Amino acid sequence: MSDGRNERPDTLVRRAALREGVSRPVVTPIQPSVVYASPSIATLHAQYEGEAHGYTYAREGHPNAELLARKIDGMEGAENGLILGSGMAAVTAAIMGLLGQGDHIVGGNQLYGRSLRLMHQDLARFGIATSLADPSDVAAMEAAIRPETKMILVEVISNPTLRVADMAGIVALARDKGVMLAVDNTFTTPFAYRPLEEGADIVIHSVTKLLAGHSDVTLGYVAARDPARMRAIYDFAVTVGMTPAPQECWLAERGLYTFPLRFQQAQENAAALADWLSDHPKVGRVLYPGRADHPDHALAARLVGANFGNMVSFELADATEAAADRLVQGAPDLPFAPTLGDVGTTLSHPASSSHRGLSAEGRAALGISDGMFRVSVGIEDIGLLKRDFAAGLDAV
Numbered sequence: 001m002s003d004g005r006n007e008r009p010d011t012l013v014r015r016a017a018l019r020e021g022v023s024r025p026v027v028t029p030i031q032p033s034v035v036y037a038s039p040s041i042a043t044l045h046a047q048y049e050g051e052a053h054g055y056t057y058a059r060e061g062h063p064n065a066e067l068l069a070r071k072i073d074g075m076e077g078a079e080n081g082l083i084l085g086s087g088m089a090a091v092t093a094a095i096m097g098l099l100g101q102g103d104h105i106v107g108g109n110q111l112y113g114r115s116l117r118l119m120h121q122d123l124a125r126f127g128i129a130t131s132l133a134d135p136s137d138v139a140a141m142e143a144a145i146r147p148e149t150k151m152i153l154v155e156v157i158s159n160p161t162l163r164v165a166d167m168a169g170i171v172a173l174a175r176d177k178g179v180m181l182a183v184d185n186t187f188t189t190p191f192a193y194r195p196l197e198e199g200a201d202i203v204i205h206s207v208t209k210l211l212a213g214h215s216d217v218t219l220g221y222v223a224a225r226d227p228a229r230m231r232a233i234y235d236f237a238v239t240v241g242m243t244p245a246p247q248e249c250w251l252a253e254r255g256l257y258t259f260p261l262r263f264q265q266a267q268e269n270a271a272a273l274a275d276w277l278s279d280h281p282k283v284g285r286v287l288y289p290g291r292a293d294h295p296d297h298a299l300a301a302r303l304v305g306a307n308f309g310n311m312v313s314f315e316l317a318d319a320t321e322a323a324a325d326r327l328v329q330g331a332p333d334l335p336f337a338p339t340l341g342d343v344g345t346t347l348s349h350p351a352s353s354s355h356r357g358l359s360a361e362g363r364a365a366l367g368i369s370d371g372m373f374r375v376s377v378g379i380e381d382i383g384l385l386k387r388d389f390a391a392g393l394d395a396v
Contacts, residue, residue: 028067030250034058060238064249071256072205072221075190077197080230081223082237083249087186087206088114089242090220094182094202095151097236098229101127104149108135108165110158110366112184112206113354119153136296138169145173151180156188156195156303160313160350160374161367162287164296167303171199180229186210187340191263192307201225209341210310212255213262217248262343262379266310269345269385270377274312276386282393284317284371311340312375316396319371323396324349327373330395334388340376345385348374 036055038044046052055062065083073081084090095118099105107119109132119130133144135154145152152174154165167183174181182202183195189210195203205211207219220242224230274288286293289300290308300308316323328336328347337346338353348354351370355363363369377385 028064028250028253030246031063032246033062058246059241059243062246062249064246064253065244068207068219068249068253068256069221071253072190072207072211073223075194076185076203076223077190077194078203078223078225080227081203081221082230082234083207083244084220084222084237084242085244086218086242087112087184087204087208087220088118089237090204090206090222091115091153091184092118093233093237093242094204094222094224095123095128095153096126097233098180099128099150102148103127103151104129104131104146105151105153106131106133106141106144106149106179107152108154108158109133110135110161110163111153111155112159112186113350113357115153115184117357134163135165135170136163136299138166138173141170142173142177145177145179149177149179151182153182153184155184155186156193157289157300157309157311159187159311159354160348160372162289162294162311162313164289164300164303166299167193167195167198174201175199187309187311188304188307189259189263189309191260192304192309196223196225201229207252209339210263210266211259211341212252213259213341213343214251214255215339215342217251217255219244219248219252263307263310265379266377267307269379269382270310270312270375271308272382273375273377273385273389274314277312277314277389280393282317282396284315284319287313310377312377314373314375315369316371316373318396319369321351321370324351324371324373326395327392331388331392334392340374342376343378345378345380345388346376348376350374 035057047054069081069083073079084093123130131144133140156165180201183200184204185195186206186209202224205221207221208217222233224233271290274286274291277283278286288294289297334347338348339346350368350372351363355368
């Protein structure tokens with residue numbers, strides 16, 4: 001390739017390939033190209049028919065997305081995962097790619113807030129009926145199944161009350177009824193639980209959260225055990241344009257390299273913070289699956305071993321919004337933000353963020369009061385975290 005110094009001005013706009021050398025970059029290159037050139041029509045046919053590997057148009061796939069997908073595939077025991085523009089894109093692609101008019105889906109009753117909105121308000125417009133049931137109660141899940149049920153969607157650990165699904169029972173139920181089982185593994189991560197290996201049909205992630213880990217990426221991941229189902233999910237996602245950006249895929253790949261270290265440190269901090277909060281007089285209750293007083297502790301231990309995760313929820317003894325707001329303002333060094341999985345600890349108030357779309361009665365039915373907080377615990381020094389929370393609680 002010419003270095004451009006002797007190019008005529010009228011030839012400078014011609015595309016040219018980078019010259020390859022005997023060495024290679026240690027860091028994955030970002031490849032922002034939207035289009036890819038093929039040497040012949042026959043080669044293009046071979047790519048589309050799966051006889052040759054290559055790229056055509058970035059909406060259909062690009063190198064940074066594929067590399068990230070293969071890395072998460074390795075963690076989840078999958079083979080054909082797909083990176084999409086967000087976690088909700090992954091949820092939506094799994095449902096809309098596989099279900100249609102007249103079908104029915106059963107969801108866990110404490111799914112992520114936007115997943116609940118999708119099921120409550122949006123799917124009906126496309127002729128897909130929905131029901132919600134408690135995933136910690138297999139009998140309740142079974143009672144919600146209809147003859148037209150095609151899918152069950154659950155999270156292993158719910159948001160924000162951190163209830164634990166009876167995954168063994170739900171896997172057996174799905175098999176018995178011939179229903180697809182989709183598992184949102186965002187909270188748990190493959191560090192603690194691998195849905196496909198346990199019998200699920202589909203695994204979903206918000207890569208935005210713990211996998212990427214730095215609050216600078218919005219991405220999702222979905223993989224299906226069956227190649228035909230995966231193709232249907234892929235075709236829907238490509239058709240509606242759920243395309244991930246190469247830069248974000250590159251950032252997420254970089255985040256994965258430290259994921260095991262981050263997960264372990266954040267998990268240790270979460271256990272310590274949960275114990276500290278439980279002893280504070282202004283805290284009414286603490287929810288952490290690793291604590292013996294959690295209602296699903298034994299079930300959690302069977303599912304995830306000692307990997308209880310980095311999420312802690314707690315409720316103030318004065319369970320009012322006014323008291324909650326005093327805590328927020330009294331702890332300015334704790335980012336008050338509706339997210340999770342960052343290297344730094346973040347504080348979320350479900351009643352005013354993730355579950356604000358529910359009525360007060362609906363939130364109460366789920367055990368979410370105005371004085372409840374969800375904490376995504378980061379990797380800071382635990383002494384620093386205790387001081388920050390002490391300051392906030394002193395203000396209550």
